[in-house]
Amino acid sequence: MGPWRYLFGLCWFLQVHFARSAVPLLANSDFFSLNPTQTTIxxxxxxxMFKDAIDVYLFAIVKGATNIQVADAAKKVIASNYTGTQGGLLGPYQVAKLDNPKCENIQASNIMADPNKYIVRVGGDVNCLTDPNFKGICNPPLQNNLQYRFTYVFTIGDVVQYQTDWSPPISTVNVKSSGTIDTWPGRRSGGMIVLTSILSTLMFFVFFAYIVGFAYSILNGSQTKEVSRHDTQTTAVLQKAQEPGDITYSSTLAGSERYAATQQA
Incomplete structure (x- = not known):
């Protein structure tokens, strides 16, 4: 039994070593492209990782916090929360308590069918801080543009059995102020935008006045042309050969008044 005892001890040591060298990882970007967001990771x-553990705690901490203890002297999990640690600034807080996942062949179809079975969304609870009747571990939205670190703690009866290393810092997305967002393609200043708007408005009024003036000139010209037309018509009169004493008329004007032509000698 001696060699088997040593072999068992070596396997236990390797399990602990590789588990502690493992760290919480970001979810696969093929399935979760928007990760991290402004308030979630x-x-x-x-x-x-550990087959003999029953429960798994996920702890989060803000990068730079000096207190990183997740268990007390008796190796029991510290029941720290988001409010008591000021969102991880003073130390790690519990994000979630999970059943220890069993080993299985994770396929894309399984993830698409039930993604929450394979991931933990830190910052996914938007009501726990404001709900006075909320009970349990509070996992409120994270602060934007802030770096967090995470660790998994494996327990049996809240007694720590194993703990992974803390993850590298993972930053949430920075939120831009509405006043700093440049919505103008040419990157013009605010005064330039106002001036452009005023000039565009004036150009509209000038164009509108031009259209009105053009239409008025067309209508006025049409009325003048109608007034200048004659109501009389000229009727040609065939001239016969002149004989002495005959009176000839060069034309006859038909209308309301008739004018005799001058008598030819």
């Missing part, structure tokens, strides 16, 4: 669940 989505992590993969710890599959196939």
């Amino acid at each position: 989505t992590l993969e669940r710890p599959f196939c």
Whole structure:
């Protein structure tokens, strides 16, 4: 039994070593492209790390916090929360308590069918801080543009058995102020935009006045042309050969008044 005892001890040591060298990882970008967001960070669940653990705690901490203890002297999990640690600024807080995931062959079809079975969304609870009747671990939205670190703690009866290393810092997305967003393609200043708007408005009024003036000139010209037309018509009169004493008329004007032509000698 001696060699088997040493072999068992070596396997236990390797399990602890590799588990502690493992860290919480960001969820696969093929399935969760918007990760991190301004208020959430989505992590993969710890599959196939410790088979003999019952529960898994996920702790979060803000980068730079000096207190990183997740267990007390008796190795019991510290029941720290988001409010008591000022959102991870003073130390780690509990994000979630999970059943220890069993080893399984994770396929894309499984993830698409039930993605929450394979991930933990840090910052996914928007009501726990404001709901006075909320009970349990509070996992409120994270602060934007802030770096967080995470660790998985494996327990039996809240007694720590194993703990992964803390993850590298993962930053949430920065939120831009509405006043700093440049919505003008040419990157003009605010005064330039106002001036352009005023000039555009004036150009509209000038164009409108031009259209009105053009239409008025057309209508006025049409009325003048109608007034200048004659109501009389000229009827040609065939001239016969002149004989002495005959009176000839060069034309006859038909209308309301008739004018005799001058008598030819």
